[in-house]
Amino acid sequence: xxxxxxxxxxxxxxxxxxxxxxxxxxxxxxxxxxxxxxxxxxxxxxxxxxxxxxxxxxxxxxxxxxxxxxxxxxxxxxxxxxxxxxxxxxxxxxxxxxxxxxxxxxxxxxxxxxxxxxxxxxxxxxxxxxxxxxxxxxxxxxxxxxxxxxxxxxxxxxxxxxxxxxxxxxxxxxxxxxxxxxxxxxxxxxxxxxxxxxxxxxxxxxxxxxxxxxxxxxxxxxxxxxxxxxxxxxxxxxxxxxxxxxxxxxxxxxxxxxxxxxxxxxxxxxxxxxxxxxxxxxxxxxxxxxxxxxxxxxxxxxxxxxxxxxxxxxxxxxxxxxxxxxxxxxxxxxxxxxxxxxxxxxxxxxxxxxxxxxxxxxxxxxxxxxxxxxxxxxxxxxxxxxxxxxxxxxxxxxxxxxxxxxxxxxxxxxxxxxxxxxxxxxxxxxxxxxxxxxxxxxxxxxxxxxxxxxxxxxxxxxxxxxxxxxxxxx
Numbered sequence: 001x002x003x004x005x006x007x008x009x010x011x012x013x014x015x016x017x018x019x020x021x022x023x024x025x026x027x028x029x030x031x032x033x034x035x036x037x038x039x040x041x042x043x044x045x046x047x048x049x050x051x052x053x054x055x056x057x058x059x060x061x062x063x064x065x066x067x068x069x070x071x072x073x074x075x076x077x078x079x080x081x082x083x084x085x086x087x088x089x090x091x092x093x094x095x096x097x098x099x100x101x102x103x104x105x106x107x108x109x110x111x112x113x114x115x116x117x118x119x120x121x122x123x124x125x126x127x128x129x130x131x132x133x134x135x136x137x138x139x140x141x142x143x144x145x146x147x148x149x150x151x152x153x154x155x156x157x158x159x160x161x162x163x164x165x166x167x168x169x170x171x172x173x174x175x176x177x178x179x180x181x182x183x184x185x186x187x188x189x190x191x192x193x194x195x196x197x198x199x200x201x202x203x204x205x206x207x208x209x210x211x212x213x214x215x216x217x218x219x220x221x222x223x224x225x226x227x228x229x230x231x232x233x234x235x236x237x238x239x240x241x242x243x244x245x246x247x248x249x250x251x252x253x254x255x256x257x258x259x260x261x262x263x264x265x266x267x268x269x270x271x272x273x274x275x276x277x278x279x280x281x282x283x284x285x286x287x288x289x290x291x292x293x294x295x296x297x298x299x300x301x302x303x304x305x306x307x308x309x310x311x312x313x314x315x316x317x318x319x320x321x322x323x324x325x326x327x328x329x330x331x332x333x334x335x336x337x338x339x340x341x342x343x344x345x346x347x348x349x350x351x352x353x354x355x356x357x358x359x360x361x362x363x364x365x366x367x368x369x370x371x372x373x374x375x376x377x378x379x380x381x382x383x384x385x386x387x388x389x390x391x392x393x394x395x396x397x398x399x400x401x402x403x404x405x406x407x408x409x410x411x412x413x414x415x416x417x418x419x420x421x422x423x424x425x426x427x428x429x430x431x432x433x434x435x436x437x438x439x440x441x442x443x444x445x446x447x448x449x450x451x452x453x454x455x456x457x458x459x460x461x462x463x464x465x466x467x468x469x470x471x472x473x474x
Contacts, residue, residue, distance in 0.1 A: 001235065002170075009153035012105035012141075014048055017050070019080065021047060023440070031046075031070065033055055033071050038253075054067045085105060096116055097241060099241060108150055108154075143158075145159070149237070151235040151237075155180075179204075180203065182206075182207060186230065199214075246342060248278050248284065248344070252267070252271065252336065259331075261330060264330050271337060273314050276312060280312050286310055289307070292338035294334070296334070303327055305324055317339070393434075397425065403424065409426050
């Protein structure tokens with residue numbers, strides 16, 4: 001482990017919810033919950049104001065509504081979040097060539113590799129400057145942890161939340177870790193935590209007191225050795241700039257269980273097409289096709305088939321997924337379906353096209369027709385087009401966002417990221433003056449030549465309008 005705190009961990013604060021609050025002045029300082037709004041939706045992110053009520057990520061949305069009935073509930077705008085993430089990652093890559101993104105809102109940076117820091121003082125200054133640059137470019141806040149290892153840097157950023165910076169000085173690690181819960185360490189999830197608790201081990205100090213042999217006895221050789229080393233603050237993992245993708249997959253959860261076997265088959269075919277589109281978008285192919293089925297009783301079945309070589313042909317993936325579905329009993333109903341491809345490679349094997357019995361190679365015109373996301377049915381009711389939180393424009397009232405819709409009406413609040421909280425109006429869902437639009441940047445674009453970090457704030461790219469199928473709520 002290095003002798004200077006030159007590994008930085010950045011974690012944007014309640015990222016999705018914070019982006020929505022920055023975009024909507026009327027929601028600033030209010031409880032905001034972002035996630036799936038259907039009966040089986042889950043929370044993706046909750047603002048700190050919503051967390052006061054006990055709402056947290058991965059919680060069923062129905063439970064969140066019971067805990068915080070007056071919060072604003074919004075559907076995610078992933079393209080919008082990804083554009084902001086790209087701005088943040090660009091700032092990190094300006095510091096070092098070794099940036100390891102963990103998600104849209106979280107990354108490790110090796111400051112020493114880029115010459116951005118070499119001791120505690122320079123690391124502290126770099127962290128302070130980074131947080132200021134993120135605010136200037138995106139209008140959002142992030143928390144920064146600085147330490148001599150990845151594990152400690154992540155612990156530091158967690159302690160810094162929200163909107164702070166914590167630096168762990170080399171030599172103080174053991175004293176810091178001692179009283180913390182075993183769940184603080186990487187690789188200790190609920191199951192491992194419960195197993196250790198039953199053995200009387202709840203803190204990191206108690207892991208050290210138990211000894212390495214006891215950890216191996218309880219958890220097995222690999223996990224026991226690794227966990228004991230981390231309890232002693234030993235973490236030699238490097239920051240890795242490129243993380244290898246192991247699989248590409250898509251899945252859908254259905255508000256109502258699907259019982260019709262024909263419909264299940266059609267859904268699997270549609271998911272296979274979406275999966276291939278993502279595969280091709282990443283320039284990859286794969287050998288193993290995976291089908292995931294979660295049944296009415298929450299039992300989850302996974303089936304896989306390995307081909308003779310890698311493919312990115314939608315006909316091949318559809319055929320393999322259909323064969324896998326044949327081996328699954330869906331009589332009682334299906335609540336979730338997923339299709340994935342693993343065993344990835346960056347090339348295809350031409351003779352695999354013949355594996356799709358009776359199928360011909362997909363031509364360019366047909367390939368272009370493979371949807372990346374489910375397309376709305378032509379007959380879908382208009383009110384299903386207006387998704388809470390998504391941007392709209394009215395011909396005379398200007399820019400706003402959807403608060404909710406139903407019964408042939410859509411409610412819109414008219415405001416922008418740079419305005420005061422706006423007024424609310426209700427329209428018919430088929431009002432010709434109302435249309436979905438791209439979101440505005442969170443930081444206004446300065447005219448060319450004015451300079452300053454805020455000029456980069458205009459880089460928030462266009463949002464895919466999100467006008468699609470599926471029920472919405474208000």
